[in-house]
Amino acid sequence: MPTTGLARPPARVHVIGAGLAGLSAAVALTDRGVPVVVSEAARQAGGRCRSFHDGVLDMVIDNGNHLVLSGNTAVHRYLRAIGAEGRLTGPDRAEFHFFDLQLGERWTLRPSDGALPWWILDPERRVPGTRPRDYLALLTLLRRHPGRRIDEVIRCDGTLWDKFLRPVLLSALNTAPEEASADLAGAIVRETFAKGGRHIRPLVATPSLAAAFVDPALSRLERGGADIRFGRPLRAMRIDGDKVLGLTFDDGEETLAPQDRVILSVPPWIARTLLPGISAPDAFHAIVNAHFRIVPPTEAVAMVGLIGGTAEWVFAFHDRFSVTVSAADRLIDRETETLALLLWRDVAIVHGLTGPVPPHRIVKERRATFSATPAQASQRPSVRTAWTNLFLAGDWVDTGLPATIEGALRSGEAAASLAFGTGMAGR
Incomplete structure (x- = not known):
């Protein structure tokens, strides 16, 4: 059964997973003076919001184009906490540019x-027609x-x-x-x-997702004394009754002290293997992103929504165009060169470009987010679990929001609040 708020602050909190939800939880706890151990299976933090140097393009790119909005309150709280308030850029006023590829029609929505x-x-401000x-x-x-x-x-x-x-x-x-x-x-x-x-107002991370959301968080955690360990997947949890007693990693088992707590911030399919029987979404959709190394024309707008094409959103950065296709299950198994040709054709039409497909990188996330259907939403678990010292975080837990950066950060805040013992969490 769900428990009430815990009475005493934890001796230590193990945060399993260094995606944005895990980083959010770890930062919130570190700011409260709680000793934190962050264990991440991968060799870098960020999860699906990651940046990397691509050898083909010879530039740093994001795995995808993650848009946030000026009203995303958790995003702004998180960026303030890690000292990265200036890492989001966008227009001074809300405006959304669109282009209909079939009709050759452009318009701008201006709320x-x-x-x-x-x-x-x-x-002049609403959708034509x-x-x-x-x-x-x-x-x-x-x-x-x-x-x-x-x-x-x-x-x-x-x-x-x-x-x-x-x-x-x-x-x-x-x-x-x-x-x-x-x-x-x-x-x-x-x-x-x-x-x-x-x-x-639409906002994008500048100069990269890592520079805005990940690197400043790691620096903040290190300054606060957090123990951050990469390449450390959690293999099992030793549970007795309503408490987690130990965590088994590749490098051995850690026995938890009585006041230690655990925040599990891993993908839902991993959570289900660690906690058999837990409720969690089990259907997912893909996202396909493409990055083209070419300097956009000076008049190119930062973001354009496309109607009637393969590409759905085209982002113009100072050194490249990037394309995002959501719910891209139909494209996930297409060959890279075929995809690049399809997506570049849309970019070229929108921006009046000619010539061959520029150097490119296609990034596919097969299980990018849970399927946001009523049936799958009903399977999202609470941040609080049946185990008194275990809490969940991730964009797939029940935040009331879809699987977004805002939802991931809120889940981390909620998990940290419960782990700290305040009981001041939402869902």
């Missing part, structure tokens, strides 16, 4: 700053719809759906929106569009 959505009355009453769909999504799909609560057709709602929800949920959870979609709307343009 007004405040919560009152007067922008939908201005044809839409009417103000079309946007009532957003009001419908604001309400709670437990266990229902998006296509059960709003119409999934028409200009607004095709040219705005579908591409935005697809990227946020990484699931075909028609079959995705209406509650998860509603969480996005409530925390962003319902609060106005000041909360939905």
Whole structure:
């Protein structure tokens, strides 16, 4: 049975996994003076939000294009805590550029700053061909719809759906929106569009994901005395009754002291092997990213959403174009050169480019996020577990949000709060 808040601060907390959820938990605990041991199976931190030097392109690239929004409160708390507040860049006001590849039509969505959505009355600021009453769909999504799909609560057709709602929800949920959870979609709307343009400015990590989210966190942890160990996968947990008593790594077992606690921040399929019987999502969708080494034209906008192509979002950096395709299961097994040709063709059309495909790198994440359907959302576990000294973190636990950076960081905060013994966590 779930337990109440623990009475005394821990002697030590083992954080298993150094993705963003694990880093968030470790930073929060270190800031409270709690001794922390971070064990990561890989040779680097960051999980799916990682950066690396690519030998083909001879440049540092991110595994994917991870967009955050100005209203993501956990993102800003985390960046302040690690001293990286200036590592996100984006427009001064909310604006989203789109290009219809079939019609050759461009437009820019420009929400007004405040919560009152007067922008939908201005044809120059809303999606071309839409009417103000079309946007009532957003009001419908604001309400709670437990266990229902998006296509059960709003119409999934028409200009607004095709040219705005579908591409935005697809990227946020990484699931075909028609079959995705209406509650998860509603969480996005409530925390962003319902609060106005000041909360939905698109922001990207600069100069890289690692530079914004990972490296400053590791530095903060090292300054705080955290013990960080890479190449250290957890193989088993020794459990007796309602407590974890020991952790078995490749380099041996660590016996836990009575006040030690554990935050398990690993992918759900690993959590299920370590804790048989635990509830966790078991269906996933892929994301495909492509990076092209070519200097974008000076007039290229930072981010463009595409309608009717293979590519879905095109990002222009100072030294490359990057492309993201969500729910990309259909593409995951395509040959690299075929994918590069398909995706570059879309980039070239949008930006008026000619010539051969530039040097490129295709990055595939086969199990990028859990499938954001009502059925899979119902399998997300709480941060709190049936074991009094064990807590879960990750974008797949029940944060109320889809599998996003914001959700991952919130889960880490919640796990740290419970592990510390305050009981001041959300879900």
